[in-house]
Amino acid sequence: MTTTVDRPTGTAQKATAPAAVDVAALGELLLGRWAEVRRQTRAMLLDERLHTQENLSYQENRERVLGQLHLLVEHGAMSRGLPEAYGGQGDPGGNVAGFEELLLGDPSLQIKAGVQWGLFGSAVLNLGTEEHHRRWLPAIRDLRVPGVFAMTEIGHGSDVSSIGTTATYDPAAEEFEIHTPFTAATKDYLGNAARHGRAAVVFARLLTRGVDHGVHAFYVAIRDDDGAFLPGVSGEDDGRKGGLNGVDNGRLRFDRVRVPRTHLLNKYGDVAPDGTYSSPIASPGRRFFTMIGTLVQGRVSLDGAAVVANKAALTIAIRYGSERRQFNASSDVREEVLLDYQEHQRRLLPLLAETYAMDFAHQELLAKYDDVFSGRRDTDEDRQDLETLAAALKALSTWSALDTLQTCREACGGAGFMTKNRLTSLRHDLDVYTTFEGDNTVLLQLVAKRLLADWADELKHVDVGVMARYVAGRATEATYHRSGLRKLGQAFRDTGDVRRSVNALREESAQHALLADRVQTMVAEVAENLRPTARLPREEAAALFNENQHKLIAAARAHAELLQWEAFTRALRRVEDPGTRTVLTWLRDVFGLRLIEKNLAWYLSYGRVSMRRGRSLDEYVDRLLARLRPHALDLVAAFGLEQGHLRAEIATGVEAQRQEEAAAHYRRLRASGDAPVKETAPPREPAEGRRRAAKDAGKDTADDDARTSGTGAPAPEESAAEPAGGPGTGGRRGERRHDRRRARRLELRGLKKTRRRAAAEDAAAQQVPARAGDDRPEEREPAPAGDAAGSAPEEARTAGA
Ligand SMILES: Cc1cc2nc3c(=O)[nH]c(=O)nc-3n(C[C@H](O)[C@H](O)[C@H](O)COP(=O)(O)OP(=O)(O)OC[C@H]3O[C@@H](n4cnc5c(N)ncnc54)[C@H](O)[C@@H]3O)c2cc1C
Incomplete structure (x- = not known):
């Protein structure tokens, strides 16, 4: 077992972590089945010719990205998915895995490659037949024919x-127009x-013989070798975009452009020379969805690309957060590391948990994709499952990527906003x-x-009595009883012991029951609401459906989250090292409990958890996050991204070096004895003395209070306003002298205390052994000899506070 040291958590947080993460083994688990392809692609991406260049115009950027695509061809990087007969390896899963990693070079490179090989090439491969493959695939593979996937129209996306x-x-010309x-x-x-x-x-x-057979795909040449549009084809440039400016997006129009009959990609529908239409799939609806379904690769690969984006962003933000210090909370000489703050953990660590869940769920999706497209398991049902899974996971992961990139950007403060630190550009792209x-x-x-179709299917097999119960609207409660949740909810309600109710939620089965029950209940509710649609006229049925749309989409999201949680849980079973399994279990619990926490209103209003339980959830998540904190660097180290992939200055350790330099400076200053003494706020004057002094000066005490308020400092005019003699002045002067002496005594006492504390902390710093990760750099070298009792100016260290 490879173990890594526990990361120190700083004085603000004394959490110790008996468990340790086996970074190397965890890294392998995350790379998954196509680890070798991912490694090869990452190695290729260390070539800086494949990196984003930020300072180019969008026209220059497009040419550079086209050049990058030619480099991919040289590496043979994008042909893994092609049949061996066309120079590929017949490895659809490996092909997508490699594609996903391209994001680390440049998202524009990734998307332009996706257009060329994932969309244009895939359409020829999956919708065309042997003759089409022979004629067009080699030139597509080698980028001799850069291609367009022209599906979306201005009116319909x-x-x-x-x-x-x-x-x-x-039929006369045997051509399509x-x-x-x-x-x-x-x-x-x-x-x-x-x-x-x-x-x-x-x-x-x-359209043939006056019949519209629906959407089909055609291979159409659009430009000549010089790049000019062919007759009948026209178009415009979409220009600059909100991101991905290395891709040349644009419009195309066709004015009765003629192509041979054989340019119809005819796997799912063909037209004979005389115009007769034929298809292996009789239903136009099913035919359309089958054709579109063959293009699922794009969704699968974007899901994986989002996982890669999250890994990069979190590695940058967590490394920086483990070095960056702001504000003295627990020490006068050492500021706190950002990641030791609870709120910083709250912002970043649940996203880390989500990324792990996304990774494991994506691995299952990719395996399913490979099963279907390699032909190993390619039934209608497999294809439908694949499409549903891809749709669910792509939606959640690409939203998560935006959320993660923005949160990481903010978590890095101003540094996060600098283009050189990658986060803003990645977010745009x-x-x-x-x-x-x-x-x-x-x-x-x-x-x-x-989900609704599955629900209806399930009901089909249920007897009339059970059906009647559903119809009576008790489907929700039936689920509640069936899943054992009633017992669980009851336990939470009955117990007065917070710890017991927390313990119950730590159980895998409890988390699963709560997450699954929510999905089932939501689907059952909507299904029940939509039951009348079968009998309603189309317009009313559509209105009823629309009234339930938000609930439907919420149910789908809950379903997708459950799938991620389940994939994470299955992955836990593959972890052999006990320390890693412990840490990953905490991480999975954070993922699951955060989902419950986010939807607490639902769980409370449906009586699935008690109020007491709801309140303690928050606290328990915080405890888990504190436990995970020492492992945060290991958990991102397992992503295995090198500096050449991250290319963010703040992830290089530069912040730790700066901290070290600053700490050494103050240490030397303290040791020299020449450190300027911090201005100490004088104590508040006794109220009676102030009132009398003010009266003598002919001033109102309220006025005096106004001048001293906020700082506690004496008003400068006080001494000037002192009367020079007169009856009673000697006594008042003595009183003021006494006050001044007292103030000086207090000041010295404060100063001594500060010096004692600083000396103690310097001494402690010498005794703490140096460690990796977010070690305080100053802890590695012994404090300089000499008087360590000097006091560093606090203001300098808290500047900007
Ligand atoms: C940079 C870029 C590159 C692209 N590349 C290609 C390409 O190479 N080839 C290609 O063919 N296409 C491409 N597209 C098109 C892309 O696939 C479409 O933009 C996408 O499918 C969305 O279609 P739309 O833009 O028409 O949006 P719309 O479908 O009009 O959707 C607009 C909004 O309405 C909402 N909405 C739509 N329908 C419903 C509904 N029933 N209920 C509730 N809300 C709804 C959507 O959620 C969305 O928020 C590209 C787009 C972009 C921006």
Whole structure:
């Protein structure tokens, strides 16, 4: 077992951690089944020619990214998924794994590669047949033909089945005529369309013999070798975007452009020379979803890309947070490390837990994708499961990436906002991952519909009596009883002991029961609400559906979160090292309990947890986070990202060096005895003395209070206002002399106390052994000899406070 040292947590937090993380083994677990491909890709990405260059114009950026794609071709990096006959390795899972890592080089490089090989190439491979593969795949593989995936139109993005572009068959010429009939049917946002694309897979409605057979894909050449549009094709550049400015997105229009009949990618629908349509799938609806389903690769790979983005962002923020110090809370000479603050842990560590959950869930998704696309397990049901899982996980992970990047950016303060620290650029680039390859909200709606269908399926097999109970609206409670939650909820309600109720939630089975029950209850509720739709006219049915849309989407999200939790829990069983398993179990618990905490209102209002339990949840999560804190650096070290992948100055240890320099400076100053003495606030004057002095000076005490308020410092005019003689002045003068002496005594006492504390802390610093990670650098070297009782100016250390 490889063990790593526990990270010190600073004086603010004395948490000790008996468990240790086996970083190397955990790293392997996270790399998953395609570890070797990920390693190879990461090694390739150390080449700085594949790195984002921030200071380019978007036109220059696009050319650079095109060059990067040629480098990928040289490395053979993007052909793993192709059949061996076309120079590939028939390894769809490995291909996607490699693609996901490309984000570490440059997200624009990743997305342009995704357009070329993941969309354009995949469409030819999965929608075309042997002849198409032979004719086009080699040139696509080698980037001799940069291509466009032309599905979206200005008028329709999420609802692809309603696109307006037509492909009308002309039996006389044995050609299709591709046409854009109105402006909203213009293809838009297409990668490679503005400049580099030479051909496109165009999605259009297939019309033959006067029948609309729905959306099909056609291979269409769009530019000549000099990059000029071919006759009938036109388009515009989308220009600068909110991110991904290395990709040349643009529009395409077709004015009765003719392509041979054989350019129809005809795996799922064909047209004979005489115009007869045929398809192995009779139902137009099913045919459409089958065709679209073959393009699931994009969603799978964006899910994995979001995991990689989270890993990079959290590695940067947690390293910085383990070195950066702000404010003296527990010491006069040493400030606190950011990650020792509870709130900093609250901000970053749940996202770390979420990233682990995302990683393990993605590994299962990728394995499923590989099973289907390698043909090992490729039934209709497998494909449907894959699509639902991909939709659910892609939505959650790409949203998580944005949340994580922004939180990490803020957690790094001003440094996080500097472009050289990567977080802002990554955030800009990752923004649109929530929209393309399926808008996240729309994807969750797909997931919800599948959940409803499954629910209805389940009910089909239930006898009439049970059905009647559901109809009576007791489905929710039935779930509640069935899952044993009633007992659990009762236990929480009955016990007055917070610790006992916390212990109950630490149980894996309790977390699972609560998370699963929420999904089942939500789905059952919506299903019950929607039951009348079958009998309603279309308009009313749509209205009823719409009334339940928010609940539906919430149910889908809860379902996706449950899937992530389950994947995390399954992964725990593969961890052999006990220390690592302990730490990962805490992390999984944080993930699960945060989900319950976020939805506490639901759990309380449905009586799933008691009020007492709800209140203690918060505290328990904080305790878990404090336990995890010493392992935070190990948990990001297991991501295995090198400096060449992170390329963020604040993740290099530079902050620790700066801290060391500053600490050494103050230590030397204290030792020299020449340290300036900190100005000490004088004690408040006794109230009676002040009142009398003010009266003598002919001033109102209220006025005097106003001048001294806030600082406690005496008013400067006081001495000037002192009367020079007169009856009674000697006594008052003596009183003031006494006050001044007292103030001086107190000042000296404070000073001595400060010096004693500083000396003690310097001495303690010499005794603490040096450790890795967020070690205080000054702890490694002995304090300089000499008088250690000097006092460093506190203001300098808390500047900016
Ligand atoms: C940078 C970039 C690159 C792209 N690259 C390509 C490409 O190479 N090829 C390609 O074909 N396409 C590409 N796209 C298009 C992309 O796939 C679409 O933008 C996406 O599918 C969303 O479609 P839309 O823009 O029409 O949004 P809309 O579908 O109009 O959605 C707008 C909003 O409405 C909401 N909404 C939609 N329907 C519903 C509903 N039923 N209920 C509730 N809310 C709803 C959505 O959640 C969303 O928030 C790209 C887009 C971008 C921005």
